[in-house]
Amino acid sequence: MKILNIGRESANEPEPVANEAICAIDVGTTKIVALIAEVDDNDDLRVIGAGRMPAQGLRRGVVVNTKEATAAIGQAVEQAVQSAGQPMRPLLLGISGSHINAMSSKGAVAVGRNGRNITTEDTQRALEQAKSVALPHNREIIHAVPRSYTIDDQKGIQDPVGMFGYRLEVDASIITGASSAVANLVHCVHDNGLEIEDLVLEPLASGLAVLNDDERRLGVALVDVGGGTSDLAIYLENAPWHTVIIDVGGDHFTRDVAMGLRMPYPKAEALIKQFGSALPGHVPADAEVRSGAFGEEGQQVVSRRVLAEILNARAQDVLDLILREVKRSGYDGLLPAGIVLTGGVAQLSGFAEMSRDQLQWPVRVGRPKGVASSVIDLSSPEYATAVGLLLWGKRHEVEPVISPEPLPGVFDRIIKWLRNFVPQ
Ligand SMILES: Nc1ncnc2c1ncn2[C@@H]1O[C@H](COP(=O)(O)OP(=O)(O)OP(=O)(O)O)[C@@H](O)[C@H]1O
Ligand SMILES: [Mg+2]
Incomplete structure (x- = not known):
């Protein structure tokens, strides 16, 4: 089954039209948030309509009762539409749940015999190649997230567009979900007469809202502890390298x-x-x-x-599970920025402090930023996903690409050096 335009896989799609509303729905296990935002003349996002309803018909991030979930989504949307005074446009929809899996895949394409500038289309073709993995019929691809590119023998390139080469290879993270869980969520939104522009994995949205550029570049684990799940996304070199949804919240x-x-x-x-x-x-x-x-x-x-x-x-249990997943990912020695905790449970008094004491890593609570609002206070970590969805819609890309240079050797050496200080 093809469900709308799922996953905007490339970081290089056209910019949205200025002043067009960007809409998002975060269907969480405990609350549903619908936001309508405008991009103002300074290119800043401003929320003009918001709705929040207690979630119904959801368990651990997935729909278990479509009737209840549909009604709750409808009520949150109605609130948002009323306060904005304008309808929802095609929206960004967050998705989570332990049915989500991530795997690595590579895709390579020839760029041209005479060596020419690599274009956005080339990166898209490479990503398409990376997506040709054998999947059981009951799973679908939600995102193909580029981690880094190789041009000929030059590895670790973050943005190959404009560079010269003959062969372009992408190392991508392919994020898949159970088709039934995806379809159930999508139907609850469609049944309200709403159109979905993109499905976005929730921790990737949260990461956009709460992480700063240095954390993303040097290495950090983003952990969104919500009502039903704890969503982990490991960022390195400006890209999400690994994601896991843990069934505890x-x-x-x-x-x-x-x-x-x-x-x-x-x-x-x-x-x-x-x-x-x-x-x-x-x-x-x-x-x-x-x-x-x-x-x-x-x-x-x-x-x-x-x-x-x-x-x-x-x-303690949640922390152990997070640590186990971080170790399993193999990136535990590569996270000098430690852990950024977000989601409702990040507000539990002493949670960040306890995590810091125990792991001896930097740990901070991540509050969403980057979106202004006079209709709802979005500063709580509970809104990380909803705010991140708006930012995702605005950027129309997986990650901001900050440094177009290939990974310099000195960066590798710093990472190796930092590794000495991080508990293995
Ligand atoms: N101050 C607080 N201290 C401890 N827990 C809190 C606090 N505030 C909220 N929570 C908890 O946070 C959880 C809700 O978090 P959040 O709104 O991020 O979840 P959600 O997005 O609905 O769920 P999920 O992302 O797992 O699907 C609830 O379990 C709530 O009890
Ligand atoms: Mg959530």
Whole structure:
């Protein structure tokens, strides 16, 4: 099945028309966000319409009830359309879930007998080649993300357009998803009469919104810990080299607290947000708080230290899973910028600090930037994906290509040197 124009694979498509609205929907496990933005005369993005609804019919990033999910998407879109005073245009749609896989692939094309300037079309042809991998009938390609190019024998080129050569090879990351999961999500959007311009892997969108250029260039792990999943994207040399969706998120924290302290789920979530900490040692042993409970009383006194112990255990679990995936990727010695945590759970008090202490890596909380808004406060890490989708739409590319030079030898040496300081 061909589902619309899935995945804008090349970094080199035409610029969008100025002042045209860019629309995005982040269908998260806990909330659905719809945004309508304008590109102003200074080429800056400004949100003019926003809608946010609690998610329904989703579990761990995938649709499990199309009727509920469709209705929730429709309500978020309606809010956005009303506040913007204009309809949604074809939109950028985030996709996640543990059905997503990434694999490496290479594609090579002849550029010309006499050696000529490489064009955007050549890079697209090379990417098309990289996409010709054998896939089971129940999987589809969502993105082909170029990591680096080789021209003849010259490796590590980030932007080959305009350079000379005979043979162009791309090293790409091919991101695939289960066709059924992709189709279910797409249908929920289509059933609201909306058109999809592009499907975008959520951690790639989040990375655009929260990472800075140095982090992306030197090496960083972006981790978006949402309600249902923890999405990992490893960036090196300005490109996402590796992505993994881990099936654990904030819902697990909430469930642990609800079970451990015997209270209804919404009370547990509210308690975590207001009084939660991942560092029990920082909470006074006698600190207590009144909270909801099951049973006739409906109230109980909770030790904040005990709450922090429950959250610490789950945070530890998430951290172990992240570390395992980073090590499995083979890039663990190549991330001098450490980890940037984003998504709702990044706001858990002490989570970043605990991660920093444990890994001895730099760890910071990533808040979305690059989009202005007077209709909704987008500064929370929860909005990383939604903001990133707008930026994706504006750039019409996978990654900004900053340095057109081939990787200089000195950069390799710095990376090797830095490796000595990063725990293996
Ligand atoms: N201050 C906070 N402390 C701890 N957890 C928080 C805090 N604020 C939000 N959360 C948790 O963050 C999660 C929601 O994060 P987010 O909005 O990024 O998820 P989502 O995008 O809906 O889900 P996903 O990306 O996994 O599909 C919820 O589990 C919520 O309980
Ligand atoms: Mg999310």
